[in-house]
Amino acid sequence: MQENREQGTETFVVEGRNAVLEAFRSGRTIDKIYILDGCQDGPIRTIVREAKKHGSLINFVTKERLSQLSETGKHQGVIAHAAAYEYSTIDDMLKLAEERGEAPFLILLDNIEDPHNLGAIIRTANLAGAHGVIIPKRRAVGLTATVAKTSAGALNYTPVAKVTNLVKTMEELKEKGLWFVCADMDGEQMYDLNLTGPIGLVIGNEGEGVGRLVKENCDFVAGIPMKGQINSLNASVAAGVLAYEIVRQRISQK
Incomplete structure (x- = not known):
């Protein structure tokens, strides 16, 4: 989990195409999304469409920048910053x-x-x-x-x-x-x-x-x-x- 110090809130890094799509589909709040610049395949286009629909800030970045942001090393060209996962009871x-x-x-x-x-x-x-x-x-x-x-x-x-x-x-x-x-x-x-x-x-x-x-x-x-x-x-x-x-x-x- 990473802290977003600008807003004083905690954000959670979601990596990989399926994980990011599922986060959108489940109704999670996605604040920012980072996408590999130039990537235009079907899953990425779907993610961009979902991001626009939900008002998420979209950033097209280099492969090097994605690698810096990645915690898993397996981002598949997309990383999202979501509201932190809440523990249940x-x-x-x-x-x-x-x-x-x-x-x-x-x-x-x-x-x-x-x-x-x-x-x-x-x-x-x-x-x-x-x-x-x-x-x-x-x-x-x-x-x-x-x-x-x-x-x-x-x-x-x-x-x-x-x-x-x-x-x-x-x-x-x-x-x-x-x-x-x-x-x-x-x-x-x-x-x-x-x-x-x-x-x-x-x-x-x-x-x-x-x-x-x-x-x-x-x-x-x-x-x-x-x-x-x-x-x-x-x-x-x-x-x-x-x-x-x-x-x-x-x-x-x-």
Whole structure:
């Protein structure tokens, strides 16, 4: 996140054609947009049209200038400065589930530090119909430009809440009827678990997995079958595998 000192407000850098288009389409306020001078292909023309429609300030700049502005190094010829992404609340997530007439499905992340993993998990959460993603304030990545780009626009639609204490949050959600399953290689095979109902899926750190206290507060520990020579999955892949087992069981229950 970069600070716009001229206006005293925070702005967020959105990079890449799809990410910028999704930001416009979701109704986000785009203050400025930087486009590679001379670029005239279809996606860029669409972005220019959206920028004019929404009154965004358009700047045509050199490749060198874009590289200076870029945080990800993968701007695809377009960078936008948007109003900062706002964190949601858990109450908003539960309300969203209620509005959809669905049992709450939340994804909780225990110290995910890689922005690419966080972005990919937010994308999976959106596609799997989860009502929100919960991250801790400390020892974890926040909503950076890389997260936004990796989420492929899902960050515009999927609520993300930041909490001080993950264990305390889980205890409070248990009182509201949720139960929790975490991913761990020593857990019971996920296909043998009942993953229906109001559920929180907990995914751990890329190297260490789920922390001891968080794991102790989970109702079930789910193991993903491993048939290869290595015994661990990338955090975002593990989240995807388990999230879609939850989706499968929910569909089967109908």
